[in-house]
Amino acid sequence: MFKKIVFVTAWAVAALSPSFVLAADDALAAIHITANIPNKQFHVQPRDPEFGKNEVMHYNPVNNTLSSVRQIFDVKNTDGSVHAYVEGRRSLYNSAHHTAIPLEVLFNNVLLTSLPKEVVDDVTSTPGMTAELHIFSSYPINPNGHNGLYTGNFTVIFDAVPRVTL
Numbered sequence: 001m002f003k004k005i006v007f008v009t010a011w012a013v014a015a016l017s018p019s020f021v022l023a024a025d026d027a028l029a030a031i032h033i034t035a036n037i038p039n040k041q042f043h044v045q046p047r048d049p050e051f052g053k054n055e056v057m058h059y060n061p062v063n064n065t066l067s068s069v070r071q072i073f074d075v076k077n078t079d080g081s082v083h084a085y086v087e088g089r090r091s092l093y094n095s096a097h098h099t100a101i102p103l104e105v106l107f108n109n110v111l112l113t114s115l116p117k118e119v120v121d122d123v124t125s126t127p128g129m130t131a132e133l134h135i136f137s138s139y140p141i142n143p144n145g146h147n148g149l150y151t152g153n154f155t156v157i158f159d160a161v162p163r164v165t166l
Helices: 002-016 018-025
Strands: 042-046 069-077 080-087 091-094 099-102 104-107 117-120 129-136 155-162
Touching: 042 080, 069 080, 069 155, 117 129
Parallel strands: none
Antiparallel strands: 042 069, 069 129, 080 117, 080 155, 091 099, 104 129
């Protein structure tokens, strides 16, 4: 009789609280969602939403060069022009050998430096346009002195520059 009461009690507890019974077999799904909706007046966005996360410059052993990185951006500023500059080191760096390979960064065929420069004028940016970001190394690669893994991190900053009225 005692065994029957224990069995019925245990069964009732399990039936009334399924979380105890299922706790051993839980599964989780972590979900991270982002959405970037550009401003109607100003935006500079890459066409590929994955751009900039894991870009690779491949080494060509025939001519000792690195491949370039290219990306098309949608650009619009209804209230003026667009200026851009680079923040950070414009190079690939190898910490093991303490060597660097300088990189050139062009946006809409304008060479970017650490100082802001106009990359899209007022008239062109008002209706919106596409422009190419081009990252490359014009530096010759010496396979004996530049071997190993090189990495680089920099940020291109785009500024909405207001229209100047006289």
